[in-house]
Amino acid sequence: MNTFTKIGWRNITRNIYRSSITIAAVAVGLASLIFLKSFIDGADRQMVENYTDLLIGHIQIHKAGFQKNMGLEKSISGPEALISSFKSTPGIRYAVARIKDFALASSPESSSGIMLFGIDPTAETKISILHKRIRQGRFLEKDDDDKIVIGRSLADHLKVATGDKVVLMSQGADGSMAAAAYEVCGIVEAGAEEIDKGLALITLKAAQELLVMGNKVSEIVVKADSLEKIDDIKEILKSKVNTNKFEVLTWKEISPMTYQWLQFDQVFTGLILFIVLLVVAAGILNTVLMGVLERTREFGIMLALGTKPSQITKMVTMESLFLGLFGVLIGSVAGLGLVIFFGKIGINLSAISSALNSFYIGSVIYPRLDAMSFCLYAAIVLLVSMLVSIFPAKKASRLSPIEAIRHI
Amino acid sequence: MQRPYIITINNLSKVYTEKYSNIQYKALDNINLNIEEGDFTAIAGPSGSGKTTLLNIIGALDKPTSGEVMIENTPLSTLTATESAQLRLKNIGFVFQAYNLIPTLNSLENAEYVALLQGVPQNRRRNEILQILKELRLDNLANRKPSELSAGQQQRVAVVRAILGRPKIVLADEPTANLDSKTGAELIELMKTMSQNLGITFIFATHDKMVMEKAKTLIQLHDGKII
Numbered sequence: 001m002n003t004f005t006k007i008g009w010r011n012i013t014r015n016i017y018r019s020s021i022t023i024a025a026v027a028v029g030l031a032s033l034i035f036l037k038s039f040i041d042g043a044d045r046q047m048v049e050n051y052t053d054l055l056i057g058h059i060q061i062h063k064a065g066f067q068k069n070m071g072l073e074k075s076i077s078g079p080e081a082l083i084s085s086f087k088s089t090p091g092i093r094y095a096v097a098r099i100k101d102f103a104l105a106s107s108p109e110s111s112s113g114i115m116l117f118g119i120d121p122t123a124e125t126k127i128s129i130l131h132k133r134i135r136q137g138r139f140l141e142k143d144d145d146d147k148i149v150i151g152r153s154l155a156d157h158l159k160v161a162t163g164d165k166v167v168l169m170s171q172g173a174d175g176s177m178a179a180a181a182y183e184v185c186g187i188v189e190a191g192a193e194e195i196d197k198g199l200a201l202i203t204l205k206a207a208q209e210l211l212v213m214g215n216k217v218s219e220i221v222v223k224a225d226s227l228e229k230i231d232d233i234k235e236i237l238k239s240k241v242n243t244n245k246f247e248v249l250t251w252k253e254i255s256p257m258t259y260q261w262l263q264f265d266q267v268f269t270g271l272i273l274f275i276v277l278l279v280v281a282a283g284i285l286n287t288v289l290m291g292v293l294e295r296t297r298e299f300g301i302m303l304a305l306g307t308k309p310s311q312i313t314k315m316v317t318m319e320s321l322f323l324g325l326f327g328v329l330i331g332s333v334a335g336l337g338l339v340i341f342f343g344k345i346g347i348n349l350s351a352i353s354s355a356l357n358s359f360y361i362g363s364v365i366y367p368r369l370d371a372m373s374f375c376l377y378a379a380i381v382l383l384v385s386m387l388v389s390i391f392p393a394k395k396a397s398r399l400s401p402i403e404a405i406r407h408i
Numbered sequence: 409m410q411r412p413y414i415i416t417i418n419n420l421s422k423v424y425t426e427k428y429s430n431i432q433y434k435a436l437d438n439i440n441l442n443i444e445e446g447d448f449t450a451i452a453g454p455s456g457s458g459k460t461t462l463l464n465i466i467g468a469l470d471k472p473t474s475g476e477v478m479i480e481n482t483p484l485s486t487l488t489a490t491e492s493a494q495l496r497l498k499n500i501g502f503v504f505q506a507y508n509l510i511p512t513l514n515s516l517e518n519a520e521y522v523a524l525l526q527g528v529p530q531n532r533r534r535n536e537i538l539q540i541l542k543e544l545r546l547d548n549l550a551n552r553k554p555s556e557l558s559a560g561q562q563q564r565v566a567v568v569r570a571i572l573g574r575p576k577i578v579l580a581d582e583p584t585a586n587l588d589s590k591t592g593a594e595l596i597e598l599m600k601t602m603s604q605n606l607g608i609t610f611i612f613a614t615h616d617k618m619v620m621e622k623a624k625t626l627i628q629l630h631d632g633k634i635i
Contacts, residue, residue, distance in 0.1 A: 003517070003524050010512035301508040304469055305569075306497025306525050308490055402469040405508065 008318030025283035026327020034335030038367035050360040057221035075216040097217040099207040103170040107158035118207020127223040137162035137186035148182035151196035172212035191357030300404025309397035316393035324385025415443040420475035437632040450623035459613035501570030503580035507562040509554040516550040522573035560591035
């Protein structure tokens with residue numbers, strides 16, 4: 001071992017109590033960073049998955065302009081060919097057709113504006129988890145053309161339960177008045193108020209009949225194998241359709257608010273991480289600076305004996321590197337352990353479940369860690385521990401030997 | 409036959425200014441001095457006479473207010489901090505009153521510190537150092553830290569550190585001040601032997617009569633002037 005490395009190392013063990021506190025501060029800081037980032041990533045992931053799994057899907061294909069100005073005139077004819085083509089695309093798990101339109105739902109007691117979906121009940125279960133959120137009754141089945149599933153809050157507003165009738169009114173594609181009565185077969189509780197308050201599901205066939213759409217649909221919803229592949233798949237789908245006639249949109253474009261929220265979340269996370277880093281940096285700076293002040297006389301002797309200022313700098317930096325390395329090692333193991341443990345059992349936040357549900361987040365959050373963030377944070381903490389030593393190291397190297405030797 | 413001068417001091421003065429009162433204090437006053445190669449010189453004088461200040465300036469640890477010190481014709485005033493460090497490393501060994509060993513290193517590592525900075529290969533360094541430590545009856549203490557050594561043992565390690573790098577000059581500031589008379593005498597005898605065998609110039613700052621008696625050249629300082 002190089003002499004300056006050796007002296008640096010021995011200075012760590014010289015005041016083992018102080019060094020341990022600093023190593024603990026670095027370790028706790030890094031473990032907190034890793035755990036916090038994993039927790040937020042876990043919550044964000046759940047939010048995106050729930051949001052896309054409930055209704056939106058990963059990618060939607062509409063007639064051009066539909067997303068901006070929804071209307072039955074912007075419908076897709078013969079969707080089967082497109083769906084078949086999409087299903088054979090690598091990375092796509094499933095694709096389904098839907099009708100989507102505004103309508104008025106009425107009961108003898110009340111009425112409310114809703115978003116009406118016409119769905120294929122069997123296919124829908126492959127891209128959506130709505131069928132798992134039925135709280136009363138059951139989900140739609142293949143030939144339930146006279147049945148309807150509505151959201152919990154809508155049912156409360158209309159004062160209906162399963163078995164009751166709800167009348168839907170809208171305007172057909174041909175401009176005619178569309179109206180029909182459906183029996184409530186299920187009440188869904190998605191957890192998100194905007195869905196629970198305004199959702200109504202009938203079969204695709206029933207919707208096509210109600211809205212006089214023939215075999216046309218409003219959109220094709222695509223579910224990818226993983227969230228990470230969505231942007232690539234979008235490009236593939238764009239190459240398969242005439243982009244002058246169709247729009248291919250990812251969930252980020254369909255719900256920019258949600259996407260922006262996630263981005264804000266990441267910025268906020270970054271801010272917290274920065275504060276934690278500052279605390280870690282202050283801890284190391286304090287220890288190294290104290291060590292330098294304590295050893296002023298020793299540095300004076302070394303300088304007097306012919307040690308170059310740059311060698312003193314190296315020695316002090318080595319001390320900081322050792323502190324940082326130990327802290328990072330312990331912090332990584334602790335952080336990783338926490339993430340693995342809570343990643344399995346989850347963190348139960350049912351006390352604030354209603355608040356979480358409104359953000360599409362479940363009551364139990366499972367932290368998830370990506371290797372990139374883990375390595376990045378470990379490297380940043382190590383780098384910070386090195387950087388903060390520059391000031392005390394320079395201070396030590398610039399000492400006047402004679403004044404330093406006189407220092408008590 | 410007169411040997412060449414290794415140290416030449418011309419019109420050297422050092423004035424300290426009190427930080428708060430601005431009162432000036434002349435530590436050295438127009439010193440002119442030449443020291444021959446291999447000399448065994450004692451600079452004597454009472455406390456405050458300027459002995460340590462003179463030694464510090466010769467050792468490029470401090471800068472004079474005016475005048476010049478030249479070591480082998482190199483004027484010290486022109487050197488940067490790194491160049492001063494290099495000059496000390498190659499040419500000057502130090503023995504301090506308070507030994508000033510590095511507390512985290514053991515006796516062996518302390519003794520070889522300067523040689524190590526000079527880049528002397530480990531094999532040569534270790535062989536030589538173990539031999540010297542044996543001669544000084546310090547070989548069984550090689551792995552002990554300074555805090556585990558007596559004052560005399562620490563000072564002997566400091567002397568080994570000073571001479572192991574083969575300096576041309578060794579500056580020793582009150583090397584016997586913290587030692588009993590027997591240990592002090594042994595130490596001076598050791599340095600005298602080294603001076604004779606290795607041709608090293610020794611300069612002591614001292615008010616120890618025993619050291620003055622052993623010196624080949626005696627310089628008396630009083631109130632910063634040579635008398």
